[in-house]
Amino acid sequence: MLRPIVRMLAIAGKEVRQLRRDRLSFGMIIGIPLLQILLFGYAINFDVRGLDAAVADLSGTQDARRLVAAAEASQVVKLRGRVDSAAALEELLNDGRIAVGIYIPPDFARRLEDGDRPAAQLLVDGSDPIIEGVARGLTRLEPPGRHAAATPEPAAFEVRTFYNPERRSAVQIVPGLIGVILNLTMVLFTAIAIVRERERGNLELLITTPVATPELMIAKIAPYVLIGLVQVTIILLAGVYLFDVPVRGDLTDLYLAALLFIAATLSLGLLISTLARTQFQAMQLTVFTFLPSILLSGFMFPFDGMPAAAQRIGEILPLTHFVRLVRGILLRGTDLSELMTPVYALSAFFAVTVTLAILRFRKRLD
Amino acid sequence: MSEPTETGPAIRAGNLTRRFGRLTAVDGLSLAIPRAQIYGFLGPNGSGKSTTIRMFCGLLKPTAGEVEVLGLEMPREAEALRHSIGYMTQRFSLYEDLTVLENLRFLARIYTLPRRNRATRIEAAIAEYRLAGQAGQRAGTLSGGERQRLALAAVTLHEPELLFLDEPTSAVDPQSRRDFWESLFGLVGRGTTILVSTHYMDEAERCHRLAILSRGRLVAEGAPRALMRDIDAIVLEIETEATTEAQRVLNGLEYVRSVAQLGTRLHALLQRSTEDAVERTRAALRKAGITGTVELTPANLEDVFVAATGAGAH
Numbered sequence: 001m002l003r004p005i006v007r008m009l010a011i012a013g014k015e016v017r018q019l020r021r022d023r024l025s026f027g028m029i030i031g032i033p034l035l036q037i038l039l040f041g042y043a044i045n046f047d048v049r050g051l052d053a054a055v056a057d058l059s060g061t062q063d064a065r066r067l068v069a070a071a072e073a074s075q076v077v078k079l080r081g082r083v084d085s086a087a088a089l090e091e092l093l094n095d096g097r098i099a100v101g102i103y104i105p106p107d108f109a110r111r112l113e114d115g116d117r118p119a120a121q122l123l124v125d126g127s128d129p130i131i132e133g134v135a136r137g138l139t140r141l142e143p144p145g146r147h148a149a150a151t152p153e154p155a156a157f158e159v160r161t162f163y164n165p166e167r168r169s170a171v172q173i174v175p176g177l178i179g180v181i182l183n184l185t186m187v188l189f190t191a192i193a194i195v196r197e198r199e200r201g202n203l204e205l206l207i208t209t210p211v212a213t214p215e216l217m218i219a220k221i222a223p224y225v226l227i228g229l230v231q232v233t234i235i236l237l238a239g240v241y242l243f244d245v246p247v248r249g250d251l252t253d254l255y256l257a258a259l260l261f262i263a264a265t266l267s268l269g270l271l272i273s274t275l276a277r278t279q280f281q282a283m284q285l286t287v288f289t290f291l292p293s294i295l296l297s298g299f300m301f302p303f304d305g306m307p308a309a310a311q312r313i314g315e316i317l318p319l320t321h322f323v324r325l326v327r328g329i330l331l332r333g334t335d336l337s338e339l340m341t342p343v344y345a346l347s348a349f350f351a352v353t354v355t356l357a358i359l360r361f362r363k364r365l366d
Numbered sequence: 367m368s369e370p371t372e373t374g375p376a377i378r379a380g381n382l383t384r385r386f387g388r389l390t391a392v393d394g395l396s397l398a399i400p401r402a403q404i405y406g407f408l409g410p411n412g413s414g415k416s417t418t419i420r421m422f423c424g425l426l427k428p429t430a431g432e433v434e435v436l437g438l439e440m441p442r443e444a445e446a447l448r449h450s451i452g453y454m455t456q457r458f459s460l461y462e463d464l465t466v467l468e469n470l471r472f473l474a475r476i477y478t479l480p481r482r483n484r485a486t487r488i489e490a491a492i493a494e495y496r497l498a499g500q501a502g503q504r505a506g507t508l509s510g511g512e513r514q515r516l517a518l519a520a521v522t523l524h525e526p527e528l529l530f531l532d533e534p535t536s537a538v539d540p541q542s543r544r545d546f547w548e549s550l551f552g553l554v555g556r557g558t559t560i561l562v563s564t565h566y567m568d569e570a571e572r573c574h575r576l577a578i579l580s581r582g583r584l585v586a587e588g589a590p591r592a593l594m595r596d597i598d599a600i601v602l603e604i605e606t607e608a609t610t611e612a613q614r615v616l617n618g619l620e621y622v623r624s625v626a627q628l629g630t631r632l633h634a635l636l637q638r639s640t641e642d643a644v645e646r647t648r649a650a651l652r653k654a655g656i657t658g659t660v661e662l663t664p665a666n667l668e669d670v671f672v673a674a675t676g677a678g679a680h
Contacts, residue, residue: 007478010475010476017464017468018463018464200462201455202459205460208423208425208451208453209448210476212445
């Protein structure tokens with residue numbers, strides 16, 4: 001066998017052996033994806049329900065009671081109590097005890113009759129952007145008692161939601177989550193794998209042996225490629241069986257896209273390993289790259305809604321491109337061949353970072 | 367690519383210098399290390415021993431000067447040298463979460479020993495370094511002596527021509543140290559050149575040749591015997607009951623460079639130019655009312671070290 005291959009197999013085999021013995025790391029490989037998907041899948045929910053609310057009904061009419069009942073029936077709010085003034089509502093809002101206050105003025109009945117001004121008022125905690133948006137949805141409630149003759153004006157738009165007609169958060173989140181989890185674990189594992197050898201003194205011996213830099217790097221990250229694919233599978237299975245996430249595209253395409261993304265994140269981990277002196281620094285640097293990835297990749301917030309500067313940063317991040325790929329393949333059933341822009345972007349990212357990493361990693365100590 | 371040579375000195379360094387920022391760790395070091403010998407670097411911590419060894423291995427780039435190892439220029443031709451050297455780092459550098467056998471197998475493959483030789487080489491190494499009982503044990507759980515035997519077994523698996531040992535015995539009991547040196551002489555007998563750094567005088571004395579380093583400078587070089595014979599000082603041994611008092615008197619004499627106590631004896635290093643050293647010292651002690659004997663004595667390696675480094679000079 002060729003000497004470089006013998007050496008690379010030796011390093012990769014040793015890496016796997018060490019990984020199997022390191023229960024914590026091994027647990028993280030399975031644990032991080034499972035924990036994250038359960039967290040994101042169950043806890044994070046953009047369909048907000050059950051906002052704490054209080055009512056100040058100063059009219060005491062039956063219509064008012066019907067309006068409040070309709071608001072409760074929407075499940076958007078959950079009534080926590082009644083007060084007798086707008087000021088009391090404001091105080092509850094201020095203390096954070098309610099997110100929404102329903103104020104029904106004494107002249108509610110007359111306002112309903114007039115129909116040219118809103119009959120009641122919603123006091124909304126605007127410090128949370130999502131709550132605010134959801135509570136605004138309540139304004140579309142049909143005013144009770146307004147006579148059926150007054151047909152509502154037809155809206156200018158009717159919304160048809162493609163790919164996710166029930167608008168379930170899990171469907172929006174799980175595909176991107178594959179990228180988020182890979183991004184975290186792949187960067188962290190590789191960065192730490194190399195820095196650990198430096199910290200423990202193993203590298204000082206290794207670099208006096210005939211192992212060449214690219215051999216060392218490729219062999220060290222190769223096992224993590226497999227681990228990454230295992231993680232993709234775990235998330236995908238959980239997404240499909242627990243959250244009914246559709247798989248509309250080709251699975252081969254998905255795994256190819258994942259492979260490319262894994263290569264990009266592993267090379268980022270390698271680059272970090274050449275910058276960090278200690279495992280702690282490696283972790284800090286990983287978090288430093290991870291946060292912008294989560295925030296600016298379009299995983300959490302719509303990419304097109306971000307300011308131009310943030311979009312430019314987002315375009316550099318591999319996660320941005322992977323989110324585009326994975327949403328396209330899983331949800332829209334797009335062919336990988338129609339998603340070449342993110343494919344090129346990820347390939348370019350990989351080529352640049354891996355080159356930088358190899359250039360920066362010298363078989364020297366200075 | 368050039369190949370390592372088989373003649374000429376194993377290592378030749380000329381005006382070798384390495385600075386870290388404002389600190390000069392190695393300062394204008396020039397020496398030639400002959401083949402198939404144990405060559406010692408003696409010096410306290412921070413004298414530049416490790417930095418020099420790392421430059422010899424091609425791990426650090428010299429700030430100035432040049433170094434040739436087995437005829438190859440470092441660090442430019444370092445890769446061509448990799449199969450011919452073994453480097454035992456000061457800190458244990460094998461994998462603590464792998465067993466003794468796994469570590470050896472790993473290095474055998476890293477050095478790409480021919481497949482049919484691997485098992486026999488590993489077996490021989492385990493036998494030679496008495497690791498049979500620990501073969502299945504994780505390296506992290508070995509004792510200091512066992513770790514060091516494993517480290518030596520690992521860096522000699524590929525039978526390197528040149529072996530660098532950076533303070534190999536600093537965490538090892540005396541018996542293990544003796545055994546370790548026996549192994550080194552075995553290797554030298556088979557033609558290996560060994561460069562070993564130490565701060566133990568008894569180890570330094572076992573080397574064929576010795577370089578004494580102080581603050582990055584080469585302050586003395588030669589065979590230990592020659593260094594002791596040619597010491598640039600006169601050594602007196604003073605035996606007296608009043609050691610403290612005598613030490614104070616001796617330290618007050620302008621020709622005394624240093625005084626060290628060994629039990630009831632004092633070991634005094636005098637300037638070489640001192641005339642009638644014994645007589646004058648006797649007189650000085652008598653004048654202070656101290657009784658005892660004053661004799662000339664051959665220098666030991668510690669005297670050489672003190673005389674060369676100027677430690678204790680006033």
